[in-house]
Amino acid sequence: MTAHPPPTVDVHAHVLLPEIEALVADRPGLAEAKALDARRNGPAALAVSGPMVRDRIPGLTDVTVRLAAMDAQGVDVQLVSPSPSHYHYWADEKxxxxxxxxxxxxxxxxxxxxxDRLRGLGLVPLQHPDLAVDALDHALAQGLSGVEISSHAPGRELSDPAFEPFWARAEDSGAILFLHPFGCTLDERLDRWYLSNTVGQPTENAVALSHLIFSGVLDRHPGLTLIAAHGGGYLPTHIGRADHAWSARADAGAGCAHLPSSYLRRLYFDSLVHDPHVLRELVRAAGADRVLLGSDFPFDMGAEDPVGALRAARLPEADFHAVRGANAAALLRKD
Incomplete structure (x- = not known):
């Protein structure tokens, strides 16, 4: 009897929720947050991003449009997370x-x-660690698979001890955590040529993952199910420098028990790296069982043909099918 091939699963797709923007529209702090975002991105990027998002609102909000696009891409299942613009980490507790x-x-x-085709992720207010466990539990109670988080919150890195109860609850529940940065703290240095995204996003991914590794979070919570967007940014392909520092310097090696590169095989990474050679290196560094198909649907920095982009990496057939869907299908079944 011939086994059925696994479904094609895209773990990096977004939904726009206008009701959230309506909720925060009159709240103190929003104008300041928008001004910071504008400074970080620069006027040229904002002039392009506004019309781009407006053109994609049907795919971000209409399930019928989403499913038609998935059919065109050959995607069977999407793991849908809110647009990172909905984080609103400036907001007060209420x-x-x-x-x-x-x-x-x-x-x-x-x-x-x-x-049968859409699974979802919720949000957690990282700026208020005391709310994080309740937020995760609320997401799971809605039937969601987990939550999406950014690379940091104002004044807090992911290594902050205040997040320990959240990591423990995520580990215990088997929830999926999707690490997707929004904004970059390099600020106006990246305010031209869309560097805020092309350099900023992979930088934020690398910084956040390094905090989780070097602080020992992954030692204390080895069962975390964490997917890093954008292939984990710069870290997986430059992990040798981290290994060298861990071996050569007492301060670098003080917080985690093992070589930094060994933790890549405790994490998951999406395939959205825009280069078949980088994708091959990501698979080599993390393992074919730790890479998942990702498209960033439907934004312009995503992959319009994610399966084609994966095929361009020319992976062995078993690895191709693992990344295409088998790995993610196993995670979602476990969830």
Whole structure:
């Protein structure tokens, strides 16, 4: 009897939730946050991004349009996360609680329109660690697979001890954590030529993952299920420098028990690296069982043909099918 091939699963796709923006529209702090975002991106990027997002609103909000696009891409299942613009890590506790509740409920409602093809992730207010466990539990109670988090919150890195209860609950529950940066703290240095994204996003991924590795979070919580967007940024392909520092310097090696490169095989990474050679190196560094198909649907920095981009890496057939869907299907079944 011939085994059925695994479904094609895209773990990096977004939904836009206008009700969240309506909720925060009159809240103190929003204008300041928007001004910071504008400074970090620069006027030229904002002039392009506005119309780009408007053109993609149907794919971000209409399930029928989403499913048609998935069919055209050959994608069977999407793991849908809110647009990172909905993080609103500037918000006070009361507002943050309303944001995560609305995000979780709205994302679950979107996915419920096609439950055999759409799985969802909610949000956690990282700026208020005391709310993080409740936010995760709320997401899981809506039938979501886990939550999406950024690379940091204002004044807090992911290595902050205040997040320990959140990591413990995520590990215990088997929730999927999707690490997707929004914004870059290099600020105006990246305010031209869309460097805020092309350099900023992979930098933020590398910094966040390094905090999780070097602080010992992954030693204390080896069962975490964490997917890093954008192939984990610069870290997987430049991990040798981290290994050297860990071996050569007492300060670098003080917080984690093993070579930094060994932790790549405890993490998951999406395939969205825009270069078949980099994708091959990511698979080599992390293992074919740790890389998952990702498209960033439907944004312009995504892959319009994610399966084609994966095929261009010319992986062995078993590895190709693992990344195409078998790895993610196993995670979602476990969830």
């Amino acid at each position: 507002t943050a609680e309303k944001v995560y509740q609305l995000a979780n409920e709205a994302t679950a409602a979107h996915c419920s329109a096609a439950p």
